[in-house]
Amino acid sequence: MRKTLFTITYLLIFTIFGVQCTFFERExxxxxxxxxxxxxxxxxxxxxxxxxxxxxxxxxxxxxxxxxxxxxxxxxxxxxxxxxxxxxxxxxxxxxxxxxxxxxxxxxxxxxxxxEVTEERKQYAAFTEPLGQMGTVLVQKNRNSRVTDFKDLDNKIIHIRKDAVYKAQLCALQKEQGISLAIIEEKGDSEYFVNKVVKNEIDFTVVDRVVGLVNATYYEDLDVSLEVSPKSDVAWAVRTNAxxxxxxxxxxxxxxxxxxxxxxxxxxxxxxxxxxxxxxxSPFSSVGGNNISPFDGLIQKGAESLGWDWRLLASLVYKESRFDTTATSYAGAVGLLQLMPVTLERFGVEDPHDPLQSLMGGVNYLRYLDKFWRERIPETNERIKVILASYNIGHGHVEDAWKLAIKYGKNPQNWESIAHFLKLKSDPEYYKDPVVNLGFAKGHLAVNYVDDIMILYDSYRVLIEP
CATH class of the missing domain: 3.40.190.10 (Periplasmic binding protein-like II)
Structure with a gap:
């Protein structure tokens, strides 16, 4: 009965997916x-x-x-x-x-x-010189029933990454060996499919040989010995007119x-x-877990009091200290959020190396900066960038840039306008302007600081779940 059920299931899957050897081209x-x-x-x-x-x-x-x-x-x-x-x-x-x-x-x-550089793909993009060569392998569990010859893949179901070159390779193999395969394409990267094999959710997948070998070192029960396609050139793609x-x-x-x-x-x-x-x-890897640091719980608590995405606050903490509670800067800033002694005292931090005290001291300072800028910059996303710049260089210098934006007819509620004049605070024409209170500043460093945090935050948002 079980064998009959499997056969029916296979035939159904094969009917739907098994003749899709031109699906990528058609789409x-x-x-x-x-x-x-x-x-x-x-x-x-x-x-x-x-x-x-x-x-x-x-x-x-x-x-x-x-x-x-x-x-x-x-x-x-x-x-x-x-x-x-x-x-x-x-x-x-x-x-x-x-x-x-x-x-x-x-x-x-x-x-x-x-x-992989193919004639078909050359229609869609131009390719750089090869970065190397990669072959492809069949990934399966290393068990007594493992496939050792392509003939044994007859009537088997192989799950592969959608729109990869693997489907064309399997279709060629199917024709060459005179076998029937059900090829199921799904969205997901190669390691997504390898993990499904590891968890016994699927029997077979195909990945680049080097990816297969790396994963075989992680999981001793994986077999990647059967080569689907020999090595061929791989490269990066750019637009055909670039x-x-x-x-x-x-x-x-x-x-x-x-x-x-x-x-x-x-x-x-x-x-x-x-x-x-x-x-x-590692649990602190976006591949192996969903944690950024050992202090995620504290960061989430602090972010909640700020009304921020915790991954944004984590980006700031990483930028400041790399999550090192003992970090000390040349200027004397200490702790997870690198607070100066005067700021530590102002916000009640007694032990700057205590992660909770250090983090909440920095959060309280960020709340102060948020209050300072709230009426002037009502839009949250714009205000956050201004707050980050203020955290780095001091809100007085950022306020000078804000005043210059007003004077020169730019939008003072827009971070790009403020950033423009913050960078100009190293130019005497601007830092000696009567509306400027604090004079010279290396404002471009503060602008880069904000960019670094926002770029890292974008990565955390994509790779780490909320």
Missing amino acids: IKKENFWENPVSFDLDEIVKRGYIRAVVDNSSTSYYIYRGRRMGYEFEMLRNLASSLGVRLHLIVKSDINEAFYLLNRGKADIIAMNL LDLQSTINDWLAQKNKTGYINMLYAKYFQNSKNSYFRSN
């Missing part, structure tokens, strides 16, 4: 978003001040560990952005088709997902290959399996 051709891509090349990116890249959330690509952003693609992209003199904004997606859409619509500038960006990335890759930087990063994330396992399975 993409329904929407011509790859034609006439947005014209936005390197000069415009540099002028804008940041570059946007699509990445995966995985233990090899991009993840959060103890509040810190990590990953092979992340570190590569951060280095590239630094060489271009721009900031890095990341977009986390698992849907490859959506990544191509964002790229060609100008919502992203790079797809950094180690895409030729300057493509050329610049290629030059950067050539230089980084010469210095050994790329090999060093590859070893860090793909060959040092013990460290990768520890980071990925």
